[in-house]
Amino acid sequence: MDEVRLIEVKEDILSDNKAQADGLRISLKAEKSFLMNLMSSPGAGKTTLLMKSIAKIKDDVKVGVMEADIDSKVDAEKLVAQGISAIQLRTGGFCHLDANMVTKGLEAMDVKGLDLIIIENVGNLVCPAEFDTGAVLNVMLLSVPEGDDKPLKYPLMFTVCDVLIVTKMDYLSLSDFDLNAVRERAKKLNPNIKIFEVSAKTGEGLDDWTDWLKNEVTTFGK
Amino acid sequence: MHELPVTEKILDIIVAHAERNNVQKVVTINLNIGELSDLEDEWIQNYFDYLAKGSVAEGAKLVIEKVPVVMNCNGCSNTFQVDIKEMKEMQCPDCDSKDYTLISGKDYYIKNMEVV
Ligand SMILES: Nc1nc2c(ncn2[C@@H]2O[C@H](COP(=O)(O)OP(=O)(O)O)[C@@H](O)[C@H]2O)c(=O)[nH]1
Ligand SMILES: [Mg+2]
Ligand SMILES: [Zn+2]
Numbered sequence: 001m002d003e004v005r006l007i008e009v010k011e012d013i014l015s016d017n018k019a020q021a022d023g024l025r026i027s028l029k030a031e032k033s034f035l036m037n038l039m040s041s042p043g044a045g046k047t048t049l050l051m052k053s054i055a056k057i058k059d060d061v062k063v064g065v066m067e068a069d070i071d072s073k074v075d076a077e078k079l080v081a082q083g084i085s086a087i088q089l090r091t092g093g094f095c096h097l098d099a100n101m102v103t104k105g106l107e108a109m110d111v112k113g114l115d116l117i118i119i120e121n122v123g124n125l126v127c128p129a130e131f132d133t134g135a136v137l138n139v140m141l142l143s144v145p146e147g148d149d150k151p152l153k154y155p156l157m158f159t160v161c162d163v164l165i166v167t168k169m170d171y172l173s174l175s176d177f178d179l180n181a182v183r184e185r186a187k188k189l190n191p192n193i194k195i196f197e198v199s200a201k202t203g204e205g206l207d208d209w210t211d212w213l214k215n216e217v218t219t220f221g222k
Numbered sequence: 223m224h225e226l227p228v229t230e231k232i233l234d235i236i237v238a239h240a241e242r243n244n245v246q247k248v249v250t251i252n253l254n255i256g257e258l259s260d261l262e263d264e265w266i267q268n269y270f271d272y273l274a275k276g277s278v279a280e281g282a283k284l285v286i287e288k289v290p291v292v293m294n295c296n297g298c299s300n301t302f303q304v305d306i307k308e309m310k311e312m313q314c315p316d317c318d319s320k321d322y323t324l325i326s327g328k329d330y331y332i333k334n335m336e337v338v
Contacts, residue, residue, distance in 0.1 A: 004336050
């Protein structure tokens with residue numbers, strides 16, 4: 001019998017993706033295009049928030065959206081109907097986007113001149129957290145009806161996000177959602193996380209979020 | 223949930239190293255995977271068995287070592303391990319600070335492989 005030998009491999013499984021994401025960040029920086037990655041559970045309100053937010057900033061910031069919801073064209077169509085430039089990625093049932101898919105998506109998009117490109121990631125709190133998309137800002141949306149225990153169940157998502165937006169705040173009085181508990185749990189996982197509270201339905205809190213975003217995008221483009 | 227793409231990546235890396243090292247057969251692959259990742263070990267092995275058919279790594283066993291979540295305290299530079307089930311109660315055991323940075327727990331790493 002042949003002798004068993006040990007070969008050192010020492011490779012990070014996600015390093016190719018990370019390298020590609022870093023490359024994307026460099027080329028987008030040169031183009032002065034700010035790439036934002038929006039993640040949440042299905043139905044948390046990503047598309048709705050995007051439509052409302054873009055309406056507020058579109059006079060100052062040129063925005064494009066890359067839709068990655070699983071095999072549905074509905075979201076991109078909704079955005080296009082509002083005059084927002086959007087493309088639908090076909091993720092073929094994939095549970096997340098990686099830097100390669102985003103690169104291909106950007107090629108299919110007319111990126112030149114866009115100040116802000118937003119990825120609506122696949123609705124899922126697990127997988128998208130593990131794959132760097134090349135975004136400079138990772139935003140997670142948590143809707144009030146989902147409950148305040150999400151940070152405990154999906155800790156990785158909270159550690160990779162720069163911003164947490166608690167949405168559907170109009171449901172707050174109807175639920176036992178504990179906002180302070182969420183703030184505290186999220187800060188424990190990620191002390192630097194920035195938290196906004198909004199309702200895309202009533203418009204509550206939206207300006208705080210869009211003013212902040214607009215400022216980030218403008219600063220980035222300087 | 224994305225065991226499949228991760229497994230494909232593992233196989234690619236293993237096959238590349240096997241070619242470079244004149245390997246006839248890969249017997250065992252030793253991996254480090256962080257506790258924060260949600261991969262099911264059993265599924266990775268199942269996908270691997272399927273994908274590796276006909277390759278130098280056919281039949282290889284994946285041995286997964288879970289890497290604990292470790293934080294570095296920004297208050298006193300102490301490092302401490304965290305039980306993922308207790309992440310809501312986290313603070314530095316030395317100075318009680320709640321300001322810390324994650325230093326491990328997101329790992330996806332192939333350490334080595336045993337081959338003939
Ligand atoms: N009450 C309320 N409903 C909302 C809010 N935001 C989104 N929704 C509703 O939630 C549902 C899912 O929203 P959608 O934007 O498609 O979620 P996505 O799957 O994350 O893109 C839709 O019926 C929206 O009208 C909100 O702030 N308040
Ligand atoms: Mg949507
Ligand atoms: Zn400390």
